[in-house]
Amino acid sequence: MSCYFRQNADTNVTIPKYIESSTGVVYYDIKVGVHQVEWLVERRYRDFAQLHEKLVDEIAISKKLLPPKKLVGNKNPTFLEQRREQLEKYLQELLVFFRIQLPRVLAEFLDFNKYDIVYLLQDLAKLFNESGSSLLSSKKEFNFSALEVYAISERLCLPCPPENIEQRGKFDFSHVLDFCTQLEVLIVTPVKVSFIFIAMIT
Helix, strand or coil: CECHHHHHHHEEEEEEEEEECCCCCEEEEEEEEECCEEEEEEECHHHHHHHHHHHHHHHCCCHHHCCCCCCCCCCCHHHHHHHHHHHHHHHHHHHHHCCCCCCHHHHHHCCHHHHEHHHHHHHHHHHHHHHHHHHCCCCCEEEEEHHHHHHHHHHCCCCCCCCCCCCCCCCCCHHHHHHHHCCCEEEEECCCCCCCEEEECC
16 A cells, blocks of 8 residues: 555656547546555546646635646547646646645545555545444444555554644544444455455454
8 A cells, every 4th residue: 555644755646648438538547656556547637627626626726737628629639648748747736736745635536545544544534433323333343444454554653644624524533543442343354355354352
């Protein structure tokens, strides 16, 4: 797993290529790298536009940063290659601007909440904050993935990351800790393996 908090200086994002589906939809292949961890994300231009709109509204970045939409000739290979380069530059500029900490909307756009220790645990924190009581109402057990267990153990070794308003609320790591202290049975499901290991918590 990645740890952007520790390795933000060794983080990069590129768009090596674009792909046109059989239905004519164009996807941009985004390659995210944090130190030695890499993953790919597929996004359409409209996904970029939605991301940009949220960033403009929430953080007041420049509206001109994102390359504009083109209604005519937007499937021309020359244009698509130019747009690929522009979108890559856009993401790289965002990464420089948010070098210390990624806003949640950008982290989700780049799938950090699937592959990064801190952002994955923010998803868990939100779940436990909103539904923790109901999840434990019938029996005090929970099924974690191996990645989630690993993320929790690694997060406990980290100093507290920089906080913002959203982290002090539903995304706060304390929700994960509080939920875990109430468990009597922990079920760990290894990634992509059907075997389930059940450990009684003593």
